Amino acid sequence: MKIDEDKCVRCRQCMVYCPVGAIKEDEDTVYIDQDLCVECGVCLRSGACRVGAIYQPQLGWPRILRAQFSDPLVPHPSTGIMGRGTSEMKTNDVTGRFREGEVGFAVEMGRPGVSTSFAEVEKVTKALAGRVEFEPLNPVTSLIDPETGRLRDPDVRRERVLSAIIEFKTSEDRGLEILRLLKEVSEGLETVFSLCVISRCRDFEIPFRERMVTAGFQPRINGKTNVGLGRPLA
Template sequence: MFIDGDKCIGCESCINWCPMGAIRMGETTAVIDPEECVECNVCRRVEICPVDAFVQKPLEWPRSVRAIYSDPLNIHKETGLAGRGTEEIKTNDVTGRFRRGQVGVTIEVGRPGIGARLKELEKLSMVLARYGVEFEPKNPLTNLINTHTGQLPAEIREEKVLSAIIEITVEEAKLLDVLALIRETAKGLETVISMDVACRAAEDGTWPCAKILKEAGIFYRPNAKINVGLGKPYIG
């Protein structure tokens, strides 16, 4: 994204709408710092500019990766997938993706509100690959990760995004080990991660992942996201 300096009247209306704080005033007009802009398109989409000075040219690889993980309306050209993540638990009653005995772990790098260079995400994906986790194949990021080494293509490591998601599945018995690994790795990050775990309800209606977390003294929020079971299972 950039601002057409010939159009901009320097009213400063747009500056605070940028989630990354990438817009600032130059001498007479607003300018966008291309290193900090994550191509989320908020500035243009909210139509705050009175003279329509925002200009979006088609993005070339590797810069296009910024929009993929920052603008939720974008489709991943390279993978054909949309958005930052997957259907995860939202359709688990139909897909049966998360089975009893398994836990899904999602690590959203850069959320909330900080953003991240993809090299920060790679620090986590490399550690997790060494541990031998299973990366969710439908996650658009997994298509970019070397799932054996956790490495990303070198050309995208410095690209900045609003957030990007690593989705993995582990056996219940390994959950605490994996969380400890992530927590330790997070100490060396230059950004934040939003962490969550997912599981299927047990036969008695309890949540096995909640029991594991509680017994281990790991904090979780009182609010959650629950698939209420109205979807019809897909049987092919």
């Protein structure tokens, strides 16, 4: 996103809307820091600019990734849908993507509200490669070699996005090993990630939950529950 200096009246009304603080000012101008801007479109959609100075230039590769991962109104070419991830457990009652004895993970890099570069994303995917099954339909998976976790195009590393979700699964028996690995990797990051664990239920209980708690990973009091109304039931 950019600001047309000729139109801008320096009212600064747009500055508070930017989720990553990329709209800045110096003595003469209000401008958008192109390294920090994640192309989420919030400033443009906010309607804060009354003189139409904010505009969206055409984005080429690899900068277009910023919009695809950050702006929920831009469909991602790898999934064909808007949003940053897949339907993960939302349709698991029909797809059977996560089966009994398996644990799914979603590592949302940059969330909450910090943003991330793909260099940071790669630190995590490299650590996970060879240990987990990456979700093939996920937008991050489409950018990496699942065998090594490396980005296929090194130019992607410097791109920044509001968040990017790494989705994968493993067996329940290896779940704790992966949680410990993620904790270790998090200590070497320049950003944050939000983490969630997906598991099939048995009798209103979540079998992997007890193992997580025993190992010191305490889930939050709120979560997401697939109530099982989808058909045909997997």
